[in-house]
Amino acid sequence: HVQLVESGGGSVQAEGSLKLSCVASGITYRGPCMGWFRQVPGHERERVATMDGYGRTVYVMPSVRGRSTLTKEKDKNTLYLEMTNLAPADTAMYVCAAGPPFACPRLGSSSATSWGQGTQVTVL
Numbered sequence: 001h002v003q004l005v006e007s008g009g010g011s012v013q014a015e016g017s018l019k020l021s022c023v024a025s026g027i028t029y030r031g032p033c034m035g036w037f038r039q040v041p042g043h044e045r046e047r048v049a050t051m052d053g054y055g056r057t058v059y060v061m062p063s064v065r066g067r068s069t070l071t072k073e074k075d076k077n078t079l080y081l082e083m084t085n086l087a088p089a090d091t092a093m094y095v096c097a098a099g100p101p102f103a104c105p106r107l108g109s110s111s112a113t114s115w116g117q118g119t120q121v122t123v124l
Contacts, residue, residue, distance in 0.1 A: 002113065003024070003026055024098060030053065031101045033107050035098075036079075045095075050106075052101065059105040081094070091122050094118060095115055099113050
């Protein structure tokens, strides 16, 4: 049973930064594709960034390029998303997802096999 647990969200002033964490457990296949999504009520879920099983960032959404960094600590099974220069438009529920290796780079609703509960980010 795969579990993804996010943390690190909160309220932050515009131009501030946050580092979100996603701790994964129970993933039995090697080299999972993992990523972050964000969703605002009434809007479609957006893929923010994805990382393949080799630790390579394979997708970053255009609006956060240059101000987001995706990293992974393999020994802690933790995926991080650090975002800087935050703007009110970044306000959303940020959700971690995982899927098999072939799901990268376009990890999404049809290819992700596990989703976390999300962590809310509010930019004031």
